[in-house]
Amino acid sequence: MRVEVVGAxxxxxxxxxxxxxxxxxxxxxxxxxxxxxxxxxxFDDPALCEHFRLIAVDLRGHGTSRIPDGVRGGFDDPAVWAADLAAVLDLAGAGAVLVGWSYGGLVITDYLRTHGTHGLAGLAFVGAITEIGRGRPGGRVGPAMARALPGALSDDLDVALPALITLAEGMTAKPVPGAVAQGLLGASLSVPPSVRAALFRRDVDSADVLAALDVPTLVVHGTDDAVVDVTAGEYAAGKIPGAFARWLPGVGHVPFVESAREFGTALGRFAGQATG
Structure with missing residues (x-):
């Protein structure tokens, strides 16, 4: 089932x-x-569907969500990301667990910077960045992302396509079905290049935000992640008081695909304890 909410x-x-x-x-x-x-x-996991309500948002400018008007579109404003996520959490109700993958971890820190943890039962950062900008340890990228930039931001298809293919190929360390791999590539191509580029025009330090967290937090990261370096996960886990860290050997940037059963079990156990 799909619905819409109104963000910033x-x-x-x-x-x-x-x-x-x-x-x-x-x-x-x-x-x-x-x-x-x-x-x-x-969404196909019977155990997660039995015990939880699952809510997945398309970020602004992505998937089925609208592309904002204006040159900047709010992509560089933490308050905009915070308001977008607040609208989704209004739908979820109190006691939700936020699960952020990759850039989604940064969006979560934007929300926390503005609203804190009030009403949240827990947090999970999955192959996530929590910072962005030159020299930010919580945003350190791996070799696949480094090779893809800046080409992946170009509006020239001849430049962007090989860069995005390189990135898609580097997302996984374990074999995944061809349809899944092509779906990851297709999602990237469906996002306008102006949006892809805008998300990188930020400089965010989240050390204070992470250190102030007071709800149960899970950090999951594949040791072979070539998109977001595992040290970014280590940084977050080291800053967050009492964080539970789960390192997945031989897994890349999409542990919820590459090791879906293990990931689902870990997330379900953590969320069950956080919401219980």
């Missing part, structure tokens, strides 16, 4: 719903140039 500046955001409507919510926030479809394995 009236931008309509597409939201996918699954699981039990009367259960605590898991709110999934996808990564750069992706979409809510990335979480398909979790």
């Amino acid at each position: 500046s009236g931008v309509r955001l597409g939201v996918r719903l699954g699981g039990r409507e009367d259960a605590p919510a898991l709110v999934f926030v996808h990564g750069w140039a992706q979409s809510a479809r990335a979480w398909q394995a979790q």
Whole structure:
């Protein structure tokens, strides 16, 4: 089932719903140039669907969500990201667990910087960045992302396409079905190049935000992540008081696809304890 919520500046955001409507919510926030479809394995997970309400948002300018008017579109404003996510959390209700993958981790820190943890039961950072900008340890990228930039931001297809293919190929360390790999590439191509570029025009330090967290937090990161370096996950885990860290050997940037069963079990156990 799909619905829409209204985010900052009236931008309509597409939201996918699954699981039990009367259960605590898991709110999934996808990564750069992706979409809510990335979480398909979790929406297909019988245990997660039995115990939780699943909510996955398409970030502004991604998937089914609208592209904001104006040159900047709010992509460089933490308050805009915070308002967008607040609209989704209004739908989820109190006691939700926020799950952020890749750039989604940064969106979550934007929300926390503005609203704190009030009403949240827990947080999960999955192959995530929590900072962005030159020299920021919480945003350190891996070799696949480094090779893809700046070409992946270009509006010239001859430049962007090989860069995005390189990135898609580097997302996984384990074999995944061809349809899944092509879906990741297709999601990136569906995001306008102006949006892909705008998300990088930021400089964010989240050390104080992470250190102030007071809800249960899970950090999951594949040791072979070539998009977001594992040290970014280590940085977050080291800053967050009492963080639970789960390092997945031989897994790349999409642990919820490459090791879907293990990921689902870990997330379900963590969220069950956080919301119980």
